[in-house]
Amino acid sequence: MVNTSLTSQPKTENRKVFEGEPSLRRPSSFALLQVGRGLAAILVVLFHTTAIFSLPKYWNSDPLGSIFLPGSSGVYFFFVLSGFIIFHAHSKDIGKPEKFFRYVGNRITRVYPMYWLVALISLFASIVLYKEQFDSLFLIGNFTLIPILGDKGNLAVAWSLFHEVVFYFLFSTLLINFVFGCAVLSAWAAGCLLSVFFDVPNDFLNVVFAPINLLFFLGLISYSAPKSGKLPVAMASGVLGISIFFTMWIFDIESVSDTVSSVVIAGFGVSSALIIWSAVCIENQVSIRVPRLFIVLGDASYSIYLIHFLALSLYAKILFRIDGEDFQFVFFISLAVLATVSGVLAHFLVERPMTRYIRTYYR
Secondary structure, X not given: OOOOOOOOOOXXXXXXXXXXXXXXXXXXXXXXXXXHHHHHHHHHHHHXXXXXXXXXXXXXXXXXXXXXXXXXXXXXXXXXXXXXXXHHHHHHHOOOHHHHHHHHHHHHHHHHHHHHHHHHHHHHHHHHHHOOOOOHHHHHHHHHOOOEOEOOOOOOOHHHHHHHHHHHHHHHHHHHOHHHHHHHHHHHHHHHHHOOOOOOOOHHHHHHOOHHHHHHHHHXXXXXXXXXXXXXXXXXXXXXXXXXHHHHHHHHHHOOOOOOOHHHHHHHHHHHHHHHHHHHHHHHHOOOOOOHHHHHHHHOHHHHHHHHHXXXXXXXXXXXXXXXXXHHHHHHHHHHHHXXXXXXHHHHHHHHHHHHHHHOOOO
């Protein structure tokens, strides 16, 4: 990292961290969003730690009960935040087709290189260790993140990236032409809303018009809402958002259904939008200093997200060989910490230098 101080970078460089530039970060503005990114990644890690720990081939138990089963809500937060970030980073590029290829380059560099690396490692392990076979259509969809067969990928977290790529592609129409882009996004939102009530009998369209894509629009709303409101209002909105988030968390734990309902997703989405809007409003009025650990977790959130499941699988195989029936809580925490640290190391040692190197060729 070029500089770890939250107050050392000039304001003109603030936005680039949210365009995928790992070496730059916001000084005080958006520091809370970095915290949100890091915590969202940790929630997903804890969710998958719970899932792996309870597998019959490992401990077949859940030392912390069901408390982290709603940890997939971290993905919903990511979707809303992604909508906010893209509109924040590229709002000035709307209606400027000359910005299209730069936008595409930024998105490709941000998503694909690290994903390809982790996906290849996972694919190799699946073929060598488990003798799995993959057909050509699956592989094409898996590495292009085009939902040919739906949101199926060989990484446990790949499903969400299919939705992200759909959003990035459709947002790009705004750069080509404002009116055309608005029409495309409006039609997309209408299709996603209709799919809440009607089944979509096609794997491709089922991803494109999935109701969960509406979370990106909540990010747009949180970006478009005025940011100059009074501080008490912003703080009250944040408290409300956090309250709704934890209400949905408890509701999700108590739910008897194995599937997450649209109501739960909507609740997490609305609460995430309120939290994001509140955080930005507060930082517009109050100088915020965030401990370096949270900034590092925010910077490394993508690597943590991509790598943690593979890391959990590896570390679970190692720890399970230790006779520690009375130390399952310690093993649980150890798995989550080791997976998170692995993601942070991958960010510093692989993602950040790789991103810098690639960007020297198209900037």
